[in-house]
Amino acid sequence: MSRRQMIVVALVLLAACMLPFVVSNYRTFQFTLALVYAIALLGLNMLTGYNGQISLGHGAFYAIGAYTAAILMDQYGVPYWATIPAAAVVCLIAGFLFGLPALRLEGLYLALATFALAVSLPALLKYHHLEQWTGGVQGIVLLKPDAPFGLPLNPDQWLYFFTLAITVLMFVLAWNILRGRMGHAMVAIRDQHIAAEAMGIHTAMVKSMTFGISAMYTGIAGALGAIAIQFVAPDSFNIFVSIMLLVGVVIGGLASISGAIYGALFIQFVPNIADAISKAAPWAIFGIFLLGFVYVMPMGIAGAVRMAVARLTRKAQNQAAKP
Amino acid sequence: MQELLHQVLAGLATGGIYASLALALVMIYQATHLVNFAQGEMAMFATYLAWSLINAGMPYWPAFLLTVVLAFVLGVVIERVIIRPVENAPVLAVVVVFIALLVILNSVTGWIYSYTIKSFPSPFPAEPIFGQYVTSHQGGAIGVTLVVLLLLFLFFRYTPLGLAMRAAAQNPDSARLVGIRVGWMLALGWGLAAAVGGVAGMMVAPIVFLDPNMMGGVLLYAFAAALVGGIDNPAGAVFGGFLVGVLENLLGAFVIGNELKLAVALVLIIGVLVVKPSGFFGKVLVTRV
Numbered sequence: 001m002s003r004r005q006m007i008v009v010a011l012v013l014l015a016a017c018m019l020p021f022v023v024s025n026y027r028t029f030q031f032t033l034a035l036v037y038a039i040a041l042l043g044l045n046m047l048t049g050y051n052g053q054i055s056l057g058h059g060a061f062y063a064i065g066a067y068t069a070a071i072l073m074d075q076y077g078v079p080y081w082a083t084i085p086a087a088a089v090v091c092l093i094a095g096f097l098f099g100l101p102a103l104r105l106e107g108l109y110l111a112l113a114t115f116a117l118a119v120s121l122p123a124l125l126k127y128h129h130l131e132q133w134t135g136g137v138q139g140i141v142l143l144k145p146d147a148p149f150g151l152p153l154n155p156d157q158w159l160y161f162f163t164l165a166i167t168v169l170m171f172v173l174a175w176n177i178l179r180g181r182m183g184h185a186m187v188a189i190r191d192q193h194i195a196a197e198a199m200g201i202h203t204a205m206v207k208s209m210t211f212g213i214s215a216m217y218t219g220i221a222g223a224l225g226a227i228a229i230q231f232v233a234p235d236s237f238n239i240f241v242s243i244m245l246l247v248g249v250v251i252g253g254l255a256s257i258s259g260a261i262y263g264a265l266f267i268q269f270v271p272n273i274a275d276a277i278s279k280a281a282p283w284a285i286f287g288i289f290l291l292g293f294v295y296v297m298p299m300g301i302a303g304a305v306r307m308a309v310a311r312l313t314r315k316a317q318n319q320a321a322k323p
Numbered sequence: 324m325q326e327l328l329h330q331v332l333a334g335l336a337t338g339g340i341y342a343s344l345a346l347a348l349v350m351i352y353q354a355t356h357l358v359n360f361a362q363g364e365m366a367m368f369a370t371y372l373a374w375s376l377i378n379a380g381m382p383y384w385p386a387f388l389l390t391v392v393l394a395f396v397l398g399v400v401i402e403r404v405i406i407r408p409v410e411n412a413p414v415l416a417v418v419v420v421f422i423a424l425l426v427i428l429n430s431v432t433g434w435i436y437s438y439t440i441k442s443f444p445s446p447f448p449a450e451p452i453f454g455q456y457v458t459s460h461q462g463g464a465i466g467v468t469l470v471v472l473l474l475l476f477l478f479f480r481y482t483p484l485g486l487a488m489r490a491a492a493q494n495p496d497s498a499r500l501v502g503i504r505v506g507w508m509l510a511l512g513w514g515l516a517a518a519v520g521g522v523a524g525m526m527v528a529p530i531v532f533l534d535p536n537m538m539g540g541v542l543l544y545a546f547a548a549a550l551v552g553g554i555d556n557p558a559g560a561v562f563g564g565f566l567v568g569v570l571e572n573l574l575g576a577f578v579i580g581n582e583l584k585l586a587v588a589l590v591l592i593i594g595v596l597v598v599k600p601s602g603f604f605g606k607v608l609v610t611r612v
Binding site: 048052054056101104105107108109111112113115116117119120123124126127128238239240243246250254278279280281282283284286287288290291294295298 | 357424426431
């Protein structure tokens with residue numbers, strides 16, 4: 001990381017820490033959800049952006065994470081913070097297992113299989129033999145946790161900081177994975193899988209592991225989302241959750257860590273503005289933005305920012321060079 | 324035994340609808356090697372158009388025909404305007420465009436017609452005319468499917484335009500050399516697929532009722548049907564449609580219960596893709612590395 005990048009990250013973190021003290025509780029809650037989406041998008045971006053495996057079904061892993069957290073809290077009285085690692089492990093395994101058959105599928109077919117997973121998931125969650133755990137159609141209602149250790153924070157603010165801490169942790173982890181051996185292997189497989197294999201990369205292992213890690217990220221996000229919204233139900237995890245995550249990844253920027261943040265802010269706040277027009281408007285806008293980004297800005301917001309910064313610094317250097 | 328027969332016939336009826344939609348998917352796949360995720364929403368939109376026409380006082384069959392024509396035009400326009408720019412783009416871009424199309428059609432329909440569930444009329448009489456095992460709408464739906472299949476077969480087999488379309492799908496470069504306008508053939512393919520999908524939508528709407536999300540499950544079964552039959556084989560898709568319809572109904576009625584019916588589609592899709600990606604009748608693809 002260059003020095004300038006470090007300064008930017010520090011400033012963003014500082015602003016993020018101040019945020020709950022300057023905006024209302026409801027806005028704090030919305031920013032908590034944006035952080036949750038950022039984690040999920042980072043997970044999907046590792047899979048789709050860096051490894052080139054298209055998933056239209058990450059809503060399913062989001063749902064599995066959410067249900068894991070909800071069932072543990074509701075049935076077994078597990079404290080909320082302990083459900084996060086549990087959701088992570090469950091989704092890591094689920095993702096890895098789904099990634100094994102997915103190995104044989106490329107591009108379009110993987111998209112199809114994951115699409116099928118996402119469409120059929122709500123029906124599976126409603127299955128009556130699972131009802132004693134999942135609560136069936138009714139879903140599960142959760143309680144909002146209070147701030148521990150007598151911290152002078154209300155529940156919304158506490159949850160925001162709790163989510164922020166996990167988000168930072170997950171981003172640092174992702175940054176390390178992606179610039180390390182694993183990350184290079186992922187990109188190599190995306191760009192030239194035969195050459196990657198010839199160089200000794202265990203393609204099958206890396207691909208299923210990426211699927212697992214990606215699902216783990218999304219599952220952690222799902223668990224945090226369930227705690228923040230205090231409610232899970234089958235119909236809130238329909239195909240549109242998966243599509244929303246895809247929208248976030250494409251608009252934020254494929255194969256970019258900061259893209260996850262832009263994408264999360266987009267999918268969290270644009271519907272809020274658009275809701276005023278019509279109930280259908282947010283999705284119409286998502287669709288139009290998706291088309292627009294594919295045609296004109298395939299690198300997403302992150303790519304546009306990168307280009308703008310490059311252009312500005314070049315201009316500044318040129319001016320400095322002139323007498 | 325009677326119950327079994329009843330379930331098989333009901334399965335054949337819904338299977339016919341899956342077969343139509345699967346056929347629409349296969350037509351687009353043959354021409355472009357893409358799986359159209361928005362096929363269900365296109366069919367849904369066409370069905371809403373039909374609903375508007377019928378509500379405006381048009382008799383059923385003229386409205387049916389007009390809807391087929393409108394769906395055809397819609398398909399052509401979508402190919403020309405939205406799909407064309409990404410024709411040679413990476414798979415991810417194309418999938419994203421399809422998803423965008425799905426979302427836009429879904430939300431625009433919700434915007435215009437609201438999300439409340441509407442009933443859709445069936446053109447067939449309420450009293451059973453095909454015996455006691457099958458309602459007349461089910462029988463009629465099978466009939467309509469078979470007629471559509473026959474028409475498509477005749478079109479592709481015996482008309483010059485059908486031949487040109489097949490040529491464009493099989494070997495675009497050579498087809499272009501002999502003077503076929505390949506781009507327009509693709510657009511026509513999209514139009515035909517949209518029209519066939521529209522018929523499927525109008526046949527399924529009296530059963531599942533009209534709402535913007537009505538095609539989600541149907542599309543999944545159609546995917547399963549197309550894959551089971553072999554995604555590049557039209558006759559296979561029809562066979563797959565009927566097979567999936569019957570299988571879904573029998574398993575739903577006797578084995579796993581109605582709640583898990585959709586899981587049948589999921590298992591079929593993943594199972595076929597993993598075990599035998601070419602399906603029953605598809606061409607086995609060999610890539611040289």
